[in-house]
Amino acid sequence: MSFKKGVLHPVNPATARGAATKLSSSKDKIVYTNGRSVIIRDLSDPAVSIAYSGHVQNTTVARISPTGYYCASADVLGNVRIWDTLGDEQTLKGEYKVLTGQVKDLEWDGESKRIVAVGDGRDKFGHAFMFDTGSSTGEIIGHSKTVNAVSIRQQRPFRAATAGDDASIVFHQGVPFKYDKTIKTHTKFVQDVRFAPSGDHFASVGSDYKIFIYDGKTGDTLGEVTDSPHTGSIMAGSWSADSKSFFTSAADGTVKLWDVETKKAQTTWTLGSGVNNQQVGNTWTAGDSIVSLSMSGDLNVFDKRVGDKPARVLYGPQKAITSAIKAPSSDSTFIVGTADGRALAHTTEYEYVGGEAHATLVAGLSASPSGIVHSVGLDDRLREIEGSSFTPAQFSTAAQPKAGVAVGGDSTVFIAEVDTVEAVRSNQKVFDLKPKYAPSAIAASASFVAVGGEDQKVRLYTWDGKTLTESATLEGNKGVVSALAFSPDGKLLASGDSSGKIVLLDVAERKLVTSRWSFHTARINSLSWTADGRHCASGSLDTHVYVWSVEKPMKNIALKNAAPGGVNAVFWIKDGELASAGADGCVRVWNVTFHA
Structure with missing residues (x-):
């Protein structure tokens, strides 16, 4: 690589x-x-x-x-x-x-x-x-x-x-x-x-x-x-x-x-x-x-x-980029959320996402299968971005959604809040979970929802459209779970923590695949998989980005000093094209080659 x-x-x-x-x-x-x-x-x-x-x-x-x-x-x-x-x-x-x-x-x-x-x-x-x-x-x-x-x-x-x-x-x-x-x-x-x-x-x-x-x-x-x-x-x-x-x-x-x-x-x-x-x-x-x-x-x-x-x-961000995602409706467009609540879409140049933006920091972005992008902010609101604008629809969360947002296979939106996990569909709450631990990260794939906790564990839940049912507790992290990402086929789950360690978990077998993805020295802020599920990128507070291989866990690419002040988001624009964004407000694109 x-x-x-x-x-x-x-x-x-x-x-x-x-x-x-x-x-x-x-x-x-x-x-x-x-x-x-x-x-x-x-x-x-x-x-x-x-x-x-x-x-x-x-x-x-x-x-x-x-x-x-x-x-x-x-x-x-x-x-x-x-x-x-x-x-x-x-x-x-x-x-x-x-x-x-x-x-x-x-x-x-x-x-x-x-x-x-x-x-x-x-x-x-x-x-x-x-x-x-x-x-x-x-x-x-x-x-x-x-x-x-x-x-x-x-x-x-x-x-x-x-x-x-x-x-x-x-x-x-x-x-x-x-x-x-x-x-x-x-x-x-x-x-x-x-x-x-x-x-x-x-x-x-x-x-x-x-x-x-x-x-x-x-x-x-x-x-x-x-x-x-x-x-x-x-x-x-x-x-x-x-x-x-x-x-x-x-x-x-x-x-x-x-x-x-x-x-x-x-x-x-x-x-x-x-x-x-x-x-x-x-x-x-x-x-x-x-x-x-x-x-x-x-x-x-x-x-x-x-x-x-x-x-x-x-146009462009003026403050730190706190979250970023590739737009599901376009091959080259990505959307960034910033520390002052703005959202901007970039195709050839930046444009503001129209409509009323968040009042403060954008804590998370996640795309639904239908192409709608959901955003949560520290203003305790869930918003929808459709095309190039925020829709008028919004949902007020029960608590501050500091741990992010994820969308399941049936387009249900799961919001990880300070002490609650809420399930929302069509801007109406359909279920809420009051766990005994403090949620710190969330990811969803098909009917599975993974919630990371401040107790260094990952809980795996199944969603039947009405209720979240805990099916497993996955361990291996050495710090507060700070980032989660399912592989595109939903078979693997990458879990990053505050110590800089990433563990790779098998969802069906409920077991550890590898714990050797441990070269970061500070909190993992973002994880992103390639479309084929063979490689995963990670961005960290230590300013570095790594690209990891599932087949060869000891093989990686180190993109040093990718964002002064820390990397807050990584995402794949397309095959071989990785983007990183962070505290300096810049988005850097990296051309990655995977050797056979």
Whole structure:
């Protein structure tokens, strides 16, 4: 058996209310952060994405050097890591502690040699340094509060502009960078400042709804853009490649394109009202894609020739994927449930599952023979997904369904709750079981239902359409049973536990087949069988995925570090194509080859 990496389906950017999210771009790629990951995403080819997960703390901003060879990314504790963007290894070039608090923004100079990082700190709010040695290249001073943004003129003589919560912009000459003057044009927080690619101008935007244009060499204020103003805090601004146009994204749910020479609005796009449509970040790619980020995490891609709505919207998870399943009605579609209650379906790109979603974490997904997908959430509700939408039908569970959901052969839905197992058909309870143990996992196949317990045992029940009758107690696990999966023919049952051990059980004989599937070092979160029932994949909190062989129990494939933070779900998209998803919100596809 062997494998190779396939496609990465990335998480969307993280957002926070009232704060700007920094996006950047390099050629046709956009760069952003979510959790501990840095995502480099190609807009022209959705299949080309990179997820870098070298940070120990949550990341805040990332920018690729002008040469395209390196990326600098920063985190909430003031660390900046410089790493190689070429190849699969993403080799670390250097790591530097630049501030005592969160880094809010950073920028490369035009020679890809120097970096200025700004943010929060006790002794200073900015630091200028060489990317390869970390040695200082000047002073970033002049602010009395957190600095939100920095931009460097890409041509010599270098200049740097920083913008902060003290409602001021500080202009620095360089290199080495040194204080030149403080610009007091804004009256509230300055959210973003950007130099034009030509270096002739730079612009600033702020929470006072204002936009100002300045001379790129001297820092002199050239004027305010007053035409057709925004009515909410302007969170980000970005320039076109020819430096003639500038666009802004604001919390009023609008994106505006400006002509720099006339200072007039050329186009206004309105995304809608409400918090989710607030625009909190943007970038203008070299390929002329205008990208603005909604508070909901949606990436809106605009065509400057069309002033109506986005040309396309890139949807995706914003939080950890807590459960995932292949859609039974399609060969290539899969559905994911996330920690914030969303459900998304992916065929060629992500789309939200329509209708009212769960209010909080999706605890389990399971498909019925009829093609309906059932979901349970920690909002104590059972929902149905039919096609691309939630149906209006729902069932309120008796207790929190933390142990998951499974569907039997007659389409009865079994929900494992804190102290109960409920059987539901047509959103009506038909039976409930009050076991003496605490249920911790559930699986169903034809008339069999397996329930794992916190007492490290698996109970096998038979279902006659009316009652669950216990038929056997299966032992062999060394921890709380955390995942169960029947083979497609129902003859074998894989049982994973909190110690990382998986035991394979014969359902008819009620006996142990093997206990040698024990290479994981932490809780098993998910199990998935191949269609022929000869191999089983497992995903664990230890971040690894293993593919096990029934015929040769000692043979396995180890997919190491498949999801930073832990693998929460594994599923087979089709023969030889395995997907894993987890805490970082990304879905990774692996091409697995089984040798004869």
